[in-house]
Amino acid sequence: MKKILIATVKPFAPVAVKKISKIFEKAGYEVRLLERYFEKQELLDAVKDVDAAIIRSDIFDEEVLNAGKNLKIVVRAGAGYDNVDLKVASENNIVVMNTPGQNANAVAELAIGLAILGLREQFSGKPGGEMRGRTLGLHGFGFVARNVFRIARAMGMKVIVYTRYSKAAAAAIGLKVTNSLEQLYEKSDIVSIHVPARGEHLKSVSYEVLQHLKDGSIIVNTARKEVINEPDLVRIMTEKPGIKYMSDLTPDCEAEFEEKFPGRFFFTPKKAGAQTAEANLNAGLAAAEQIVDFFEKGDTTYQVNK
Template sequence: MKKILIATEKPFAPVALKKIEKVFDKAGKNYQLVLLESYKERKELLQAVADAQALIVRSDKVDAEVFEAASNLQVVIRAGAGYDNVDLEAATARGVVVMNTPGQNSNAVAELAIGLAIFGLRELFSGKPGGELRGRTLGLHGFGYVARNVFRIARAFGMKVIVYTRYSKGAAAAIGLKVTHSLEQLYAKSDVVSIHVPARGEHIKSVSYEILNELKDGAVLVNTARKEVVNEPDLVRIMEEKPNFKYMSDITPDCENIFKEKFEGRYFFTPKKAGAQTAEANINAGVAAAEQIVAFFEKGDRTFQVNK
């Protein structure tokens, strides 16, 4: 009997849990599903994971301490695309496979990105005259699952869409996207820029002053990725130098107090990370996580492993 622990400070919706249970029920009697929801103390997670063979989390932190406590753990699934909350080095050192569920939340995040763009262009629905998406140029900083959905939606709004990507140029061009030669060119040509890169490697603080300075005064920058990809002191500097520039995000920056003090009416941050906070995304990511665990144990499938 394999113990599958779902440890979530932000629980899955009941309908998602029912569908997750069905996946394991269909797989046979070899799986015991255990829930640890809305836990308040770290020790609760450490105790619950001690005898688990598999772990499903959302934004929960899975670090070396967790892996040390979980001597039987074989696989961790991050129900979502980002996995910076999981210590990959510690997992690898313990021989634990880590996977994410790419694409399952992508439409939800894409719809939020477009919504934030509209909110910014319409002056935060303050009553001031705003602008429309149609006819404007949208720049995609990155071209993963979310960006591809943003492209689909933006095109329906009548936007011109361009992209900067180092690794997916052929795929972008194949569906009619113009690929810019540089990140600077992308920002210079865009009325709205939507960020879709992970918080690792070359992307950390890649949205720097040199890049932001290429933006038109009046442009809108949308960040539904991670706050770490933006150089915050440089962002503040640009907010000061370009009085009509707006920054819209579902991640509150560390310098929030400066925004409150200086930039009223030119920014918006959701109360918490909101990209995947839809019923549909909740279900999709949870079910995908369960199916990947079954495939891992039954077939040795490691398709979505991120700590290779």
């Protein structure tokens, strides 16, 4: 009997766990649940004899992947798989998948919420601003950005985008693609970042780009902290005292922000973008179905370590 581990430090909504378990039970698999664990050892023990794992931002590094002697597949219920060591997974013949798009609306709604929170001066009593009529720049145009676009357009915003790989998708819906990242930052009142933490995107939000921001603009980051060059962010916020940074990821230099930029930043206490029942259900059920399809039909459609 196949053993499936659901390992989530940040648990899925109970309704999602229930429905995920049903999919596995129907397939004749055994489900094991490890939620809210504190020690890595708990994960190392849990992964020891399972055939598959569903995870979220849980770290599957070399040690964990090597501990999973029977592991054949790990599905990251979500978009970003920077928490999985793909090289080691491939060496160990473990298939790694994500569930693209499944939690995108939840993250997009948070991005809009953070933009509003920044524009409204965090409801401090200071006069704020409105979304309508402002220019929103999308840095990247994946599933989350496309949902942000849909919402922003309904709010009466002007939306522009910088993308290298999704130009045709943007053009197809009449969205203006800027010629460069610098141009996107220069023209936007609010920039919302939607690129993964890998390759050319790592630290791609650097001073070279940030220097083009208008004073008073807002940066929203629901992607990853690694895509921003933090010292450069501190530099631009020091030079332009109207810039705000609203993020679902707490930067490493949080203490510096607290000291230097009171009232100009907000970090969700716990990464919250995908933490809705709907997103948990969408991503969790997709992950479960992908595991069953992999074992029963050899389907590797969403494999990211091909």
